[in-house]
Amino acid sequence: MSTHHDPSTDLTTQRGEDGTLPERFEDPGHPEHHDRQGDHDPKANKRAERQVVVLFTISILGTIGAIVAYALVPPGETVGSMRLSNLLLGLGLFLGLAGIGVAAVHWAKSLMNDHEKSEERHAIRSEDSVRVKAVEALREGAKDSAIGRRGVLKGAMVTSLALFPLSIAVPLVGNIGGDWDVSRSKRTIWKRGTRLVLDPTARPIKAADVTIGSAFHVIPEGLEELDHPLNEKAKAVVLMVRMDPRDLRSEQGEGWSYDGIVAFSKICTHVGCPVALYEQQTHHILCPCHQSTFDAADGAKVVFGPAKRPLPQLPITVDDEGYLVAQDGFSEPIGPSFWERLT
Structure with a gap:
């Protein structure tokens, strides 16, 4: 519905002869009530x-x-x-x-x-x-x-x-x-001797099949046999990459990697998004949610973004058949930094 415009209500038409605005304006009152x-x-x-x-x-x-x-x-x-x-x-x-x-x-x-x-x-x-x-x-x-x-x-x-x-x-x-029980999120089913298998095919991975520059999405073997496999998978997912062993600048301990192969939790330490992107030239792991960036060659330390601590590392080795296995669980509790963490 169109309304009629009254020019007398414009500020420009209410100026005095000297061009100044009046100190007060008359109260127009309430509009007509319907x-x-x-x-x-x-x-x-x-x-x-x-x-x-x-x-x-x-x-x-x-x-x-x-x-x-x-x-x-x-x-x-x-x-x-x-x-x-x-x-x-x-x-x-x-x-x-x-x-x-x-x-x-x-x-x-x-x-x-x-x-x-x-x-x-x-x-x-x-x-x-x-x-x-x-x-x-x-x-x-x-x-x-x-x-x-x-x-x-x-x-x-x-x-x-x-x-x-x-x-x-x-x-x-x-x-x-x-x-x-928040402490449940600190524990995963990774343990000594657990094989690393591909997600989602659950095929075991031989170290000889992992080429330099490649990245794999990994889960622990036997996940489907658990009572709540999806809940456990959400905590245990891993990103595994292989680089030239000479590019590794630091590790959390002796034997945490195997011939340049390193494995880190996929759960971002910022708010828990999946860090699933790997750039092989810089060895950077990227979280797509808020762009937290981790250096896989330097213990997944944070190099950019809001995350406050490195991605927890999974120590790995190979078994007698040449398959990649875990040496133990993660180095520290997985997930966002604001979760309660007990030593």
């Missing part, structure tokens, strides 16, 4: 109230749905089951919170007093008489909104607000225990 349909039509007012109740009810159902999804649709061990569980949980949380938000906005726009009011600026602490009037105005507003007579609406609002925190609290309480 009544809503519900202000005169009781049926329209009641219809708006029912709409708000429906929105709060959607929030209630969304919260209940999130709790049911958490209880009946666990993540499982497959990508499909994890996707379904996250989808249902997310949908329930969305409906639970969005229902409250949209209901509050619709309530304010359609049922509450929409007359604009203003008052002159005054000291922050008003006089007692003014404070009494303010309380009276609040009471008048509550009376004007007819909140006391809208029992169903109040019930729907209180129920939705009371239930929604459960959609967050139930999963949190349900996960207290093993999943909250």
